Amino acid sequence: MRINETKGSDHYHHGDLRRALIGRAINILESEGEAALTMRRIARDVGVSQAAPYSHFKSKKDLLTAVCVEGTVWFGDSMKARAAGKQGLEYLAGLAVGHVQFALEHPALFRLMSTRPISESLDAQGNLPEIFNEGYQLMLSGLAAAPLKHFGSAERQLDAPIAWAQIYGISNLLIEGRITPETFGFDNVEEFVNALLGHFLHL
Amino acid sequence: MRINETKGSDHYHHGDLRRALIGRAINILESEGEAALTMRRIARDVGVSQAAPYSHFKSKKDLLTAVCVEGTVWFGDSMKARAAGKQGLEYLAGLAVGHVQFALEHPALFRLMSTRPISESLDAQGNLPEIFNEGYQLMLSGLAAAPLKHFGSAERQLDAPIAWAQIYGISNLLIEGRITPETFGFDNVEEFVNALLGHFLHL
DNA sequence: ACCTGAACACCGTTCAAGT
DNA sequence: ACCTGAACACCGTTCAAGT
Numbered sequence: 146m147r148i149n150e151t152k153g154s155d156h157y158h159h160g161d162l163r164r165a166l167i168g169r170a171i172n173i174l175e176s177e178g179e180a181a182l183t184m185r186r187i188a189r190d191v192g193v194s195q196a197a198p199y200s201h202f203k204s205k206k207d208l209l210t211a212v213c214v215e216g217t218v219w220f221g222d223s224m225k226a227r228a229a230g231k232q233g234l235e236y237l238a239g240l241a242v243g244h245v246q247f248a249l250e251h252p253a254l255f256r257l258m259s260t261r262p263i264s265e266s267l268d269a270q271g272n273l274p275e276i277f278n279e280g281y282q283l284m285l286s287g288l289a290a291a292p293l294k295h296f297g298s299a300e301r302q303l304d305a306p307i308a309w310a311q312i313y314g315i316s317n318l319l320i321e322g323r324i325t326p327e328t329f330g331f332d333n334v335e336e337f338v339n340a341l342l343g344h345f346l347h348l
Numbered sequence: 349m350r351i352n353e354t355k356g357s358d359h360y361h362h363g364d365l366r367r368a369l370i371g372r373a374i375n376i377l378e379s380e381g382e383a384a385l386t387m388r389r390i391a392r393d394v395g396v397s398q399a400a401p402y403s404h405f406k407s408k409k410d411l412l413t414a415v416c417v418e419g420t421v422w423f424g425d426s427m428k429a430r431a432a433g434k435q436g437l438e439y440l441a442g443l444a445v446g447h448v449q450f451a452l453e454h455p456a457l458f459r460l461m462s463t464r465p466i467s468e469s470l471d472a473q474g475n476l477p478e479i480f481n482e483g484y485q486l487m488l489s490g491l492a493a494a495p496l497k498h499f500g501s502a503e504r505q506l507d508a509p510i511a512w513a514q515i516y517g518i519s520n521l522l523i524e525g526r527i528t529p530e531t532f533g534f535d536n537v538e539e540f541v542n543a544l545l546g547h548f549l550h551l
Numbered sequence: 552a553c554c555t556g557a558a559c560a561c562c563g564t565t566c567a568a569g570t
Numbered sequence: 571a572c573c574t575g576a577a578c579a580c581c582g583t584t585c586a587a588g589t
Contacts, residue, residue: 162553184582194555196584201553205582260463263525281526295547306518306527307547311510314517322466323484324509344498344510365572387563397574399565404572408563555588562581569574 163201163211165191170212174253184208209257210266214276216254221279223247228287234346237287241312242338244280248316249334256320259313284309293345308345315341366404366414368394373415377456387411412460413469417479419457424482426450431490437549440490444515445541447483451519452537459523462516487511496548511548518544 169190173182184205185195202208227243228236248255263273285305293304315338318324326337372393376385387408388398405411430446431439451458466476488508496507518541521527529540 183580185580195582196556197554199583256463259520260459260524293547300543302532303544303547306521306532307514307544309527310517310521310544311514312517313521314513314515315509317462317520318509318513318516321463324512329505329509340503341506341510341513344496344506386561388561398563399575400573402564553589555586557585557587559584560582563579565578566576567574568576570572 162191162193162197166198166201166208167211167215170208171215171254174212174257175251178253179257206265209261210274212254213258213261213266214274216251216258217276217279219251220244220247220255220258221276221283224280224283228283232290234291237284237291237308238339238342238346240283240287241308241342242335244312245316245319245334245338248320252320255316259317281305281309284312291346311341311345365394365396365400369401369404369411370414370418373411374418374457377415377460378454381456382460409468412464413477415457416461416464416469417477419454419461420479420482422454423447423450423458423461424479424486427483427486431486435493437494440487440494440511441542441545441549443486443490444511444545445538447515448519448522448537448541451523455523458519462520484508484512487515494549514544514548 166187169187170182173186173190184198187208188195188198198208202211224240224243224247227246228239231239263277266273266277268274288304288308292301293308295301295304315324319326319334326332326334329337329340331337331340369390372390373385376389376393387401390411391398391401401411405414427443427446427450430449431442434442466480469476469480471477491507491511495504496511498504498507518527522537529535529537532540532543534540534543
């Protein structure tokens, strides 16, 4: 967990309530899913009145955006961890496995992150928080070192959306239970994802 | 619209309230999005008491499942319409374009359909309504006539999850605004999707 | 500046009662 | 069998008031 619920002081009340709310929101998401994630519940759990969160977030949507920012950092770290120490093709494959595995380990958080229209996550200046592109940027760096195979007329420029859509699609299909590795004769996610990547990479 | 709101009689009250509720639910989803889709609102719009829907659906989840079944039929029809009259590779590409275009034209409905865990859509006997696999079955039929390119060790059996994940991923990335055809120099969705498919198909 | 208490207009769902 | 009215336990959000 990357969020400290307390920090120096022992009460939220003059500590960092903002971060405490985000942290608790992620905990609820992880343990009980999005349906359980209500403003009142978060406030209650953190020991504060139901109106208190509105001193830090102007709406629930705002809090959810902050949760997504946190989640995205975590997500990027997961991808990097899986790819660490690898080179070229294996680096790219590691990122992909990390992506899928993060989604499976944190389905509610990943779903929240991936179904949030970017228009609802714009900051005061109207730009998307740069962190939201972390996963995509990582993929781009992986593709730079190990491009997809390309066939005939296909343009190298399309590698990025193809790879992104593929990994994103697999993550979602696995999360919702529409696909399982077992259906295709694989024992676990890693083998399955690696086999799928075999279609794209020079593995 | 494939749902008749009235049917013979001029009152819901002794007509088909069940279908009227499903139809109105889809209308609300299309015009105002999932946030506006509440049991009470649907009942109100249809001119019935707030408790009435519970004579036909045991919970909101149940109604949503029925909405997904309707949506899936519609979705399948859209794919077939785009592929109609085409053969082999073009048939498969037509299905793909139909898939993506349905998602873009009915984002809220598609999102509902694609984020619903299959475990929440099982019928009384515990099986998934067969219609839920319509999109996948169509893709399989397309792949049978026009398999993906395969490379080295890649197995033909993986064509299905690869194609499915790809189209599903593109649909979602486009819906949430994370990708646009313009970013990659295409004027519209059809050109963009066709170019992406160039990586997979012998186009 | 940050938080509380109380209120407003909503929810999903249940259940006795009506037809 | 199908529907209503009223109720219960929740929501998100606002706002005056407290510290």
